[in-house]
Amino acid sequence: MKPVIDIRNLTKHYGDLIAVNDISISINKGEIFAFLGPNGAGKTTTVEICEGIRKPTSGSVHIFGREFSGRSKSIRERIGVLPQEYRSFERLTVKETLKYYASFYRRNRDIDEIIKLMDLDDKRDELYKNLSGGLKQRVGVAMALVNDPDLVFLDEPTTGLDPRARRGVWKAISALRSEGKTIFLTTHYMEEAEYLADRVAIIHNGRIVAEGSTHDLILQNGDGYTVKLHGCDKKHMVSLGWKAKVAKNNTVTLHVENPNDITRILSKVVKEGMIFESMEVRRANLEEVFLNLTGETLEGEDAE
Amino acid sequence: MRPVAIITDFMANVKMWYRSKGTVFWAIAFPVLLMLLFGAIFQGQDDVTITLYVQDMDDTDMSEMFISSLEERLNIETIPSHVETDKYIADNNIRAALVIPEGFEDTVHMAYQGSNDTVSLTLSLDPTRESVNGMIRGVVAGTLQGWNNEITGAENILVYSEESLTTREFKFIDFFLPGVIGLTVMTSSIYGTIFRNTKYKKWGILRKLSTTPFSRWEYLLSKMLFMTFISFVSTFVIIIVGVVVWDISVIINAYLFVIVTSAAFAFSGMGMLISRFVKEEETADSAGGAVTFPQMFLAGTFFPLEMMPAYLGQIARVLPLYYVNEGLRDAMIYGNNTSAMNNTAVIFAIAAVLFVLGAAMTTWTE
Numbered sequence: 213m214k215p216v217i218d219i220r221n222l223t224k225h226y227g228d229l230i231a232v233n234d235i236s237i238s239i240n241k242g243e244i245f246a247f248l249g250p251n252g253a254g255k256t257t258t259v260e261i262c263e264g265i266r267k268p269t270s271g272s273v274h275i276f277g278r279e280f281s282g283r284s285k286s287i288r289e290r291i292g293v294l295p296q297e298y299r300s301f302e303r304l305t306v307k308e309t310l311k312y313y314a315s316f317y318r319r320n321r322d323i324d325e326i327i328k329l330m331d332l333d334d335k336r337d338e339l340y341k342n343l344s345g346g347l348k349q350r351v352g353v354a355m356a357l358v359n360d361p362d363l364v365f366l367d368e369p370t371t372g373l374d375p376r377a378r379r380g381v382w383k384a385i386s387a388l389r390s391e392g393k394t395i396f397l398t399t400h401y402m403e404e405a406e407y408l409a410d411r412v413a414i415i416h417n418g419r420i421v422a423e424g425s426t427h428d429l430i431l432q433n434g435d436g437y438t439v440k441l442h443g444c445d446k447k448h449m450v451s452l453g454w455k456a457k458v459a460k461n462n463t464v465t466l467h468v469e470n471p472n473d474i475t476r477i478l479s480k481v482v483k484e485g486m487i488f489e490s491m492e493v494r495r496a497n498l499e500e501v502f503l504n505l506t507g508e509t510l511e512g513e514d515a516e
Numbered sequence: 517m518r519p520v521a522i523i524t525d526f527m528a529n530v531k532m533w534y535r536s537k538g539t540v541f542w543a544i545a546f547p548v549l550l551m552l553l554f555g556a557i558f559q560g561q562d563d564v565t566i567t568l569y570v571q572d573m574d575d576t577d578m579s580e581m582f583i584s585s586l587e588e589r590l591n592i593e594t595i596p597s598h599v600e601t602d603k604y605i606a607d608n609n610i611r612a613a614l615v616i617p618e619g620f621e622d623t624v625h626m627a628y629q630g631s632n633d634t635v636s637l638t639l640s641l642d643p644t645r646e647s648v649n650g651m652i653r654g655v656v657a658g659t660l661q662g663w664n665n666e667i668t669g670a671e672n673i674l675v676y677s678e679e680s681l682t683t684r685e686f687k688f689i690d691f692f693l694p695g696v697i698g699l700t701v702m703t704s705s706i707y708g709t710i711f712r713n714t715k716y717k718k719w720g721i722l723r724k725l726s727t728t729p730f731s732r733w734e735y736l737l738s739k740m741l742f743m744t745f746i747s748f749v750s751t752f753v754i755i756i757v758g759v760v761v762w763d764i765s766v767i768i769n770a771y772l773f774v775i776v777t778s779a780a781f782a783f784s785g786m787g788m789l790i791s792r793f794v795k796e797e798e799t800a801d802s803a804g805g806a807v808t809f810p811q812m813f814l815a816g817t818f819f820p821l822e823m824m825p826a827y828l829g830q831i832a833r834v835l836p837l838y839y840v841n842e843g844l845r846d847a848m849i850y851g852n853n854t855s856a857m858n859n860t861a862v863i864f865a866i867a868a869v870l871f872v873l874g875a876a877m878t879t880w881t882e
Contacts, residue, residue, distance in 0.1 A: 263727045265881045282881060285729045293727040299719035316730040355724070365727075 214277045216241050216363050216394045217262060222271035224257050224418075231257040233418035234271070239396055239411075241362075244389055246409035247398040248498060250508070254418040255398040256296050259367050262396065263293050275363065289317055292356030296367040296398075299348070302341035306332055306351055309340055310358055317359035330354040330384045346377025350384050357388075364388065366397045370404060382407055402498040412498065416506045426498065433504050434496025436469035439477055443489030566651055566822050569605070569613040571595035578621035582663065586614075589655045591826070605681060609846070609855040611642035611820075612652050614676075624663075627673045637676040645691070645820045653678070693758045693766070694844030695817035700754065701747040701779045702837050703808050708743060709787025710800045713878065718797065726880035736788070736875045744780040751776050764849075771847035771856040775863055779840045782867035786836070788874030811837040836870075839863040 215238035224232040232254040239245040247255045260266045262273050264282020273280050280287050300309050307323060314320045327336050330350045335343060340351065349369055356364050366385065370378040378401070385408055388395060399405055405412045406426050413423040422429055441464045457465045468474060474493055481488070503509060568590045572579050575597055586592055595604055595613060605613055615638040623635035639656055641649045660674045667673060716722045725735060751772075758764040786807060794803045812818075814828060815837035821829040832838045843859030846852040 260723075265723050265726055267881075282726070288727060288729045291727065293724060295720040295723045295727075297720055298724060300721070313724075313728065316728040318729075 213241065215239055215274075216243075216276060217245075217396060218274040218277075219258070219262065220272050220274070222258065222261060222273065223269045224254075224261060224266065225269045230418050232261070232268075235415070235418070235420050237413055237420065237423070239394060241394055242392045243410050244385075244395045244397060244408050246405040246412045247396070247415055248400070248402065248405045248412050248502070249398075249415035250400050253400075253415045255400075255415055256367055258415070259365055259396060259398050260295075263291070263295075263365055264288070265295075289319060289359060290362045292359060292361035292364045294349075294352040294356045294364075294366045294369055297371070298352050300340045300351060300355070303339060305337050305339055306343070306354075307336045309351060310354055313355050314358040319359050321357060321360035323358070326354050326357050329357070329387050331380070344377065346373050346380045349373060349377070349381050353381065353384050361393070363394045363396070366395060368398055368400070370399070370401065378404070402502070406498055414498075414502055414505060416502075416508070421505045422501065429498065429501050430496050433501040435467050435500055435504070436496060437467070437471060437474060438494045438496070439466045439468060439474055440464070440492040440494075441466075441481070441488045441490075442492070444486060566648055566655075567591045567593055567612065568652055568655075569593045569595050569610045571597060571599075571601055571604075571613065571615045573597050573618045574616050574620035576621035578624050579616045582616065582620070582659070585659045585662070586655065589659075590652070605640065606852055607854050609842075609852065611645055611681065611822075612649070613640045613681075614638070614656060615640075623673060624667060627667050627671070632671060632673065634673045634675055637674070638679060639676045640679045640681050642681045645822065648820055648822045689758070689762045690764055690849050691820070691845065692818070693754065693762075693764055694848055695841050697751050697754050697776070697844055698779065698815070698837050698840040699812055699817050700750045701776060701840065702783045702811060703804075704746055704750060705743045705780050705783035706787040706790070706808055707800075707804045708746070709739065709784045710791045710794060710804050711797070712739070713788065713791035714794050714797050714800045717791075717795075722880045732878065732880055733875065735880075736878060740781050740784050740871065743784045744777050747776050747780040766848050767851050769847055769853075771843065771853070771860050774860050775840060775843045775847065775856075778860070778863045778867040779836070782836050782840075782863060782870045785867065785870030785872075785874030788878045789870070792877040792879070811835050814838075816841050836863060836866045839866065 217237070217239040219235060219237045222232055222235050223230070235254075235258065237245075247258065249255050257266060261268050262275070262280075264280060264287075267281065275287050276290065278284065278287065282288075301312070304312060307327065310323045310326060314323060327333060330353060332347070332350060332354060335347055340348065343351065353364075353366065353369060356366065369385065370381045373381065382404065385395065385397070389408075395408075397404075397408060409426065411423070411425055412429060413420050414429070415421070422433060424432070443462050444464055445462070455466070466477065468477070478491070499509070568586065570583055570586070570592055572583060572594070583592060595601065595610075595615075601613070601615055604610070617635060617637065620635050620637075623631075623633055626633055637656075637660070639653070641652065643649070656676055660672075660676060663674050664670075664672050713722075726732070755766050755768075759766060787804070790803050790807060791800070794800050814824070814832045815835045816832060817837065821832050821838075824832075839859045839862045843856055843863055846856035846859060
């Protein structure tokens with residue numbers, strides 16, 4: 213089966229700056245694919261080339277098996293887009309906004325159904341300008357669905373939202389998974405990629421540095437597991453035979469590769485009669501994967 | 517009150533201002549432009565050129581001498597003696613004309629021999645231009661008086677009678693109303709287009725639209741139609757006020773519709789051209805002002821072009837608003853269809869060019 217999006221050797225220059233450097237990705241039908249990277253990594257440039265807003269310096273983008281440069285109306289009929297930092301018409305209601313965009317397409321999905329799917333029932337007659345940031349983004353996602361698209365582009369759909377509003381948008385995007393939509397998502401939030409994506413590509417300085425499922429990426433590039441014991445003595449921990457870091461608040465942190473080591477630590481702690489207030493076990497996450505691969509954090513800072 | 521917060525906010529605004537190159541440019545360029553403009557309009561009133569058309573039916577040395585006397589203070593243009601005066605005036609949109617009748621020289625010669633016969637010149641004036649008319653009357657009456665003194669010492673053998681160029685009685689408000697319509701269509705179309713395009717660009721609406729099957733031309737056309745609708749709403753509100761409050765008699769005909777539609781398209785196109793170079797909303801206001809203000813004052817909106825130096829009158833003739841104002845006056849007030857048609861053709865052509873240019877310069881995508 214042909215991929216829904218097939219990006220081949222895509223490169224984009226802005227003068228001397230290479231924003232996207234020879235990247236190739238394929239996204240399959242029904243997949244939620246996340247492009248994860250800090251600001252300026254090349255995420256939006258790539259997605260905007262795929263949407264036909266920008267032109268590549270070299271390389272190609274095939275959508276639904278056809279090369280797409282933005283001109284094909286038949287492809288535009290089948291895609292839905294939420295641009296980055298989008299704001300809609302302030303003096304239109306939610307329903308009016310959706311109707312406005314729906315009017316451009318031959319194929320339409322029932323507006324009331326979209327409103328329900330995005331959990332905007334009680335806001336349907338509210339003016340856009342009166343909505344909170346989270347609701348505005350949900351309207352943005354809803355707008356991308358008016359033509360019942362086969363492929364949805366969501367460019368940083370939760371940037372600038374508080375955690376609660378972010379979760380609301382995630383819930384709305386998750387609802388699309390059950391409908392089998394193919395979604396190309398960009399984000400610089402590691403939790404967002406972990407929560408939503410079937411597959412993640414990590415982009416850094418215009419290049420893809422890793423690609424795969426969240427689980428595989430962490431397994432291949434993560435640091436195993438982090439065990440934290442709060443309120444105990446470092447001397448005891450050192451005697452256990454593991455390298456430990458102790459914070460000022462007497463929290464001991466250990467990194468282990470193998471999940472069996474966690475059981476061993478716990479057995480020894482109990483055997484030695486060591487006292488601690490609480491224990492926390494955390495698997496490595498995409499933030500650590502990104503750090504390991506690039507030497508930077510997702511906020512774009514160098515690791516110490 | 518927290519003075520530190522106020523100072524911080526103030527400094528942040530100063531920084532944001534000077535980092536916006538466009539805002540800084542227009543903040544300086546706009547007042548300079550206004551200074552140049554108003555300086556040019558009001559400096560050296562001696563330079564003001566007022567045109568009087570003269571038809572010399574006598575065609576003698578004496579009548580030529582009389583015309584030369586007028587020429588010292590007025591710009592004289594000639595109406596050929598063989599043409600029908602009223603038709604020529606109407607066809608050429610003439611606002612001030614003097615007819616020297618046959619027998620002018622004979623009457624002067626007879627007066628030298630003691631005759632008291634008089635000869636009457638006909639001065640035709642556009643009553644809507646009262647400030648200019650005053651000057652023309654003064655020059656004509658003064659010149660005739662000088663000649664009378666020279667010929668007879670006291671008797672007025674050379675006199676003039678005045679006619680209105682139109683059969684209706686006009687007031688300044690008749691001149692003003694079409695100007696207000698032209699001005700309103702211009703400002704709403706230019707500002708509306710610049711603000712909308714700048715805002716939509718910033719909010720990502722244009723990017724979003726570019727990913728839909730809605731084409732750029734469809735979008736532009738719908739915006740033009742919207743501006744045309746707004747222009748007609750304004751036009752009819754202005755006409756209603758003019759009719760109800762000022763008792764203006766307005767002619768509503770096809771020219772009015774074509775001119776207002778063309779004007780809305782022309783000025784929206786102009787707005788599109790400008791918004792191509794305006795990146796921030798803060799700059800939009802100044803950029804719009806830089807285009808609307810000169811037209812407002814140079815294109816005969818508030819006062820006739822003859823009140824300005826001749827070279828500014830020439831500049832006015834390259835401004836679209838001039839043709840809108842003149843066309844609307846001809847169509848709605850004077851009922852001069854020939855001149856209305858000419859002005860309509862010009863503004864229609866300007867609209868076509870500006871719309872195509874504006875549309876070509878408006879980009880959604882990279």
